[in-house]
Amino acid sequence: MTYPIRPIDESEWPAFSQVLHEAFGWTPHPTQTERYKAETEFDRSLAAFDGAQIAGVTSAYSLTMAVPGGMLSVAGVTAVSVLPSHRRRGVLTSLMRRQLADIRDRGESVAALYASEALIYGRFGYGRASTELRFRIAGARSTFVTDAPRDPSLRLRVAKPADVRGELERLFASVVARRPGRYERKPQTWDILLADEEFDQRGAGSLRTVLAEDDHGVRGYALFRIKSSWDGDGISDGTLKLFELEASDPAAYALLWRNVLDRDLVTTVEAERRPVDDPLIALLADQRRLRARWVDELWVRLVEVDRALSARAYSAPVDVVIEVDDDVCPWNARRWRLTADPSGAECKPVDDEPDVTVPVSALGSAYLGDGTLDERLAAGLLREHTPGTVRRLAVAMSWSPKPWAGLVF
Numbered sequence: 448m449t450y451p452i453r454p455i456d457e458s459e460w461p462a463f464s465q466v467l468h469e470a471f472g473w474t475p476h477p478t479q480t481e482r483y484k485a486e487t488e489f490d491r492s493l494a495a496f497d498g499a500q501i502a503g504v505t506s507a508y509s510l511t512m513a514v515p516g517g518m519l520s521v522a523g524v525t526a527v528s529v530l531p532s533h534r535r536r537g538v539l540t541s542l543m544r545r546q547l548a549d550i551r552d553r554g555e556s557v558a559a560l561y562a563s564e565a566l567i568y569g570r571f572g573y574g575r576a577s578t579e580l581r582f583r584i585a586g587a588r589s590t591f592v593t594d595a596p597r598d599p600s601l602r603l604r605v606a607k608p609a610d611v612r613g614e615l616e617r618l619f620a621s622v623v624a625r626r627p628g629r630y631e632r633k634p635q636t637w638d639i640l641l642a643d644e645e646f647d648q649r650g651a652g653s654l655r656t657v658l659a660e661d662d663h664g665v666r667g668y669a670l671f672r673i674k675s676s677w678d679g680d681g682i683s684d685g686t687l688k689l690f691e692l693e694a695s696d697p698a699a700y701a702l703l704w705r706n707v708l709d710r711d712l713v714t715t716v717e718a719e720r721r722p723v724d725d726p727l728i729a730l731l732a733d734q735r736r737l738r739a740r741w742v743d744e745l746w747v748r749l750v751e752v753d754r755a756l757s758a759r760a761y762s763a764p765v766d767v768v769i770e771v772d773d774d775v776c777p778w779n780a781r782r783w784r785l786t787a788d789p790s791g792a793e794c795k796p797v798d799d800e801p802d803v804t805v806p807v808s809a810l811g812s813a814y815l816g817d818g819t820l821d822e823r824l825a826a827g828l829l830r831e832h833t834p835g836t837v838r839r840l841a842v843a844m845s846w847s848p849k850p851w852a853g854l855v856f
């Protein structure tokens with residue numbers, strides 16, 4: 448059975464979002480629905496119809512995302528949902544194919560998403576491209592290595608997030624390009640991040656911020672909630688839930704983490720979204736106090752392999768013929784010569800013998816600089832024809848710092 452697909456207009460938003468609520472089993476407050484509506488790009492919001500009923504949906508945000516060496520227009524795929532009554536009939540498959548074609552028509556070469564389940568998107572050519580760590584630090588105290596940076600010109604300022612929103616936005620904008628995967632935030636994104644109604648708090652208290660600054664201005668901030676609690680003996684057992692900690696330099700970074708870890712009446716610090724190379728790991732004298740869980744974060748799809756590979760920078764010279772397998776976007780399925788070095792890159796169609804054959808998802812995984820291509824070779828997931836090629840490609844495509852978006856879209 449086929450389900451005709453087309454973009455919605457604004458009047459169809461209630462029916463569109465209802466599919467999402469049913470698929471996720473989510474009951475948002477009407478205010479939350481309005482916030483998501485404000486973020487939605489209706490011309491990029493596709494619905495699959497069963498007669499007059501919407502059976503499945505997907506949408507995309509027009510993101511400007513950091514990639515190795517620059518910023519790129521990327522489709523941020525979101526709101527993927529199929530009604531429980533219509534699942535496993537190919538609705539998602541048709542939506543994905545249509546969406547990838549639309550993304551290509553718009554001139555974007557890369558799509559990215561957060562997956563609700565890791566099993567869904569590999570079949571559509573997306574590869575796991577970044578990892579987030581979830582920290583739990585019990586008995587939190589900032590016992591840092593003795594040479595941790597300190598800058599006496601820095602001071603801390605406690606403020607209500609809403610009162611300092613402009614300062615948070617400016618600081619974030621100044622660091623966004625530093626790490627692949629981070630993306631520029633629109634005002635609506637900040638509205639959601641700083642939202643602080645009772646239903647946003649989920650029992651963890653109001654959103655709080657502390658800024659690090661000197662006489663020249665703000666150098667960092669932390670955004671968090673504190674769930675205060677006391678045991679039966681009157682001993683405090685509070686949990687600080689950290690949402691974001693950004694800084695322009697290592698000394699401000701260390702000072703903010705010290706403040707987060709040294710809070711009175713807080714015994715546990717939980718940070719949901721941290722990069723795999725978080726400098727905190729190097730700062731802590733006793734790393735055993737930090738328990739980290741490893742979760743896949745962004746999934747990336749190269750919609751046009753040549754344009755995507757030419758649009759990023761490379762850490763080392765490489766000249767390689769890559770044969771790409773891609774049955775969802777057949778225009779990618781051919782041989783490409785990638786010639787790149789730290790000063791620039793070119794990717795051209797060729798008929799030469801390939802050095803390596805890869806599924807397009809492997810290039811998506813490597814795109815933001817995760818550096819895991821050779822692990823895929825070791826796992827038997829790539830076919831190397833010229834020995835050493837994958838190692839060279841893995842080094843050229845890896846990047847520091849490691850990719851991380853840090854905020855679900």
Ligand SMILES: CC(C)(COP(=O)(O)OP(=O)(O)OC[C@H]1O[C@@H](n2cnc3c(N)ncnc32)[C@H](O)[C@@H]1OP(=O)(O)O)[C@@H](O)C(=O)NCCC(=O)NCCS
Nearest residue numbers: 470527528529534535536537538539540561562563564566
């Ligand atoms: C995930 C979801 C969108 C799939 O929609 P669908 O229309 O049932 O998917 P399709 O029928 O097109 O399935 C295509 C293939 O993906 C597989 N698949 C789909 N969802 C899957 C899942 N959650 N886990 C594992 N495999 C899945 C199907 O089995 C099918 O495999 P096949 O090609 O080997 O037969 C739908 O189940 C849903 O709305 N889930 C709840 C919300 C959600 O998690 N959305 C994703 C947000 S990131």
